Amino acid sequence: ALYSRLAVVLEKSLGPKHLNLAAALNSLAGVYLAQKNYARAAPLSRRALEIFENSLGPEHPHLLPT
Numbered sequence: 001a002l003y004s005r006l007a008v009v010l011e012k013s014l015g016p017k018h019l020n021l022a023a024a025l026n027s028l029a030g031v032y033l034a035q036k037n038y039a040r041a042a043p044l045s046r047r048a049l050e051i052f053e054n055s056l057g058p059e060h061p062h063l064l065p066t
Helices: 002-014 019-034 038-056
Strands: none
Touching: 002 019, 019 038
């Protein structure tokens, strides 16, 4: 619940393309993944990745698979 509220507050205060929002969305997706709730995790992960790629570039080292 905290990550959900954080994402709402960050989006309102920082905008829909801010890196901090992407980090919060990614964390919330991680919670859903741990709960095996893949349907809720997938769109959050995709949105976070889109924000990260648009802000950092698709070749940024933090975005490369490990």
